[in-house]
Amino acid sequence: MDSLAIVILNFNGQAFLAKFLPTVLAHAEGHPVYVADSASTDDSVAFVRANFPDIRLIELPTNGGYAGGYNRALEYIRTNYGGARYYVLPNSDIEVTPGWIAPVMALLEANPQIAACQPKILSYSQRDLFEHAGAAGGYVDWLGYVFCRGRVFATFETDEGQYNDNQRVFWATGACLFLRADLFHQVGGFDDSFFAHMEEIDLCWRLQRLGYEVWACGQSTVYHVGGGTLHKSNPHKTYLNYRNSLFMLYKNWPSDGWLWGKFLLRLILDGVSSLLFLKVGQWRDVMAIIRAHFAFYGHLPQLHRQRKALQKQQKTAVALYPHSIVWAYFVKGAKTFRELRNR
Template sequence: MDTLAIVILNYNGQPFLAKFLPTVLANADGHPVYVADSASSDSSVSFLKANFPAVRIIELPRNDGYAGGYNLALEHIRTHFGGATYYVLPNSDIEVTPGWLSPVLDLLKANPNIAACQPKIRSYNQRDLFEHAGAAGGYVDWLGYVFCRGRIFATFETDLGQYDDNRQVFWATGACLFMRADVFHQTGGFDGSFFAHMEEIDWCWRIQRLGYEVWACGQSTVYHVGGGTLHKSNPHKTFLNYRNSLFMLYKNWPADGRLWPKIMLRLVLDGASSILFLKVGQWRDVWAIIRAHFAFYGSLPRLHSQRNTLKAQQTKEVSLFPHSIVWKYFAEGKKTFKEM
């Protein structure tokens, strides 16, 4: 069994593989590098075979998104390659740096209770700034809205070393997610119904309910392009983010009798947020929010079953950020994590 498997999920990302895979291989520290291809229609697989013989290629039968794709790929590694103690899942548009692996692995090895971890995520194009997808570790507020140290809504902090510590957080980003392999498989992996976006946050919430911890490692840094597979301006991304946020909240919110009041308030706030899209003429995003709500209603029987199962398995209560990040940011004008 390998100590670490570096696993990149790819879908029609041949240009990103050409650009960033060499740095991953150069800084793999002897660990195997896998590319799991989700039935790409471009030349990704032939390109890999011709140019990167050291890469272990997994050809998946279809595109099941981030969640389903990694579920299939990591199970394949376990059953066909002998598995690994840890996985790291860098996006195909991640530029790694020398020494990026050791600090995170040292942290995981020192504390067996840490099941997920991330490095600092900085912007590839504005290299001093934290990047949208994860920044320096994430949190979830009491209404299920997510935010990060270093990035809250449209405010991106400059990395001045303020988050160079190792710290327990609520979620670690899927853009470059380190995880303990046995915990991933024990928990059934990601929820495939999410397809993409927030599946890692849902998984981090679930593993904390089982008593594990999630951390951010400030001694490791990578750079992320962002939107490599699905750009932020794509209405389908809006749909996935709004729908999956509701999925996650319904599945995991504590059984304290306040679930439905929170869901109803979220639905109202989601509706209000559509006004921002209307102001700039993004009608397709407004329709995406409406579709996300109806998709949530249609999934309630399955979500209710999942909620009951997770409740029966839970061994620990999990605390959320006790305030509304929306109110803090837009009403109180608090734009950085330190101000929160």
């Protein structure tokens, strides 16, 4: 069994593989590198075979998105390669740096309660700024809105070493996610129904319900292009983000008597965001939000079964950020994590 498996999921990302695989291999620190291809149509498979013979290639028959693709790839590694003690799942558009693995592995080895961890995520194009997808570790507020150390909504902090510590957080980003392999498989991996977006937050939430921890390791840094497979301007991304947020919340929100009250507030705020999209002429995003809500209603029976099963398995309560990030950011003017913490 390998101590760590580096697993890159790919869908029509040949250009990113050509750009970033050499750096991954150069800084793999002796760990095996896998590329799991999700039925690409851009000759990614032939390209990897021809140019990277040391990479272990997994050919998945269909595109199951981030969630389904990684579930199948990691199960394949466990079955056919003897598995690994840890996985790290860098996106195909991640540029790693020298020594990016060792600090995270040291943190995981020192604390068996840590189930998931991430490095510091900076922007590939603006290298002194934190990147949207995870920054320096994420949190969830009481209405289910997510934010990060280093990135709150559209405000990105400059990296000045303020998050170079190792810190317990609520969620670690799927852009470059380290996982304790046995726990990943124990909880059933990612939720396939998410396809892509928010699946890592759902996983981190479920792991914490069982008493495990999620951390960010500020001593490790990678750079992320972002939107490599699905650009932020694509309405399908809007659909997945809004739908999966509702999926995640219904499954995991505590039963404190306010479940449907909080959902009503979320739906109202989603409506407000639809008006903002409409104001700038992005009517396809408005339709995406409407479709996301109807998809949520259609999945309620399945989500209710999942919610009941998770409640039976839960061993410890999980604390959310107890205030509204929307109110703090848009009304009170708290634009950074430090300002939120001070307030």
